[in-house]
């Protein structure tokens with residue numbers, strides 16, 4: 001995995017609207033971005049270690065414990081932590097409301113209505129230990145909502161992440177304490193739907 005070094009997105013510069021959201025404080029965003037940057041750092045560090053494995057390390061491969069096993073497993077967590085947060089911060093700081101264009105029609109088709117979609121997404125977020133995701137499934141040829149308890153769990157094969165809702169406590173505890181529902185509700189008022197629409201349209205569904 002040569003040449004895989006990634007730089008963190010400079011959200012302070014690229015999305016200043018993240019620091020002026022309704023009900024999600026600048027302090028929460030600032031602290032959350034440090035967590036995101038930590039994932040990018042670990043992604044680069046683990047990638048580097050994988051690149052530097054020796055023949056001795058390859059020969060020591062073992063299912064219970066081996067260096068290559070540990071690195072391969074944690075690489076997926078670092079990668080997930082990096083990409084999940086890039087998607088999340090990339091579509092926050094907007095006006096909320098409803099998606100239009102192709103995505104709006106697809107949501108109506110796959111969930112019955114925007115309101116039904118929101119109901120399922122919020123209930124999924126209230127049941128998740130990490131993330132609620134809106135995904136496009138290439139296999140099912142439709143949008144699906146999935147749950148994840150970590151940065152890298154319960155992945156849905158051949159799917160693409162369209163909308164990510166972070167429900168780790170670091171995403172809301174400073175502003176809402178244990179009232180996760182308050183945060184989940186306000187999340188929808190801050191979605192930048194035009195960004196999500198573009199992301200969806202780029203799939204050329």
Ligand SMILES: [Fe+2]
Nearest residue numbers: 035166168171
């Ligand atoms: Fe997070």
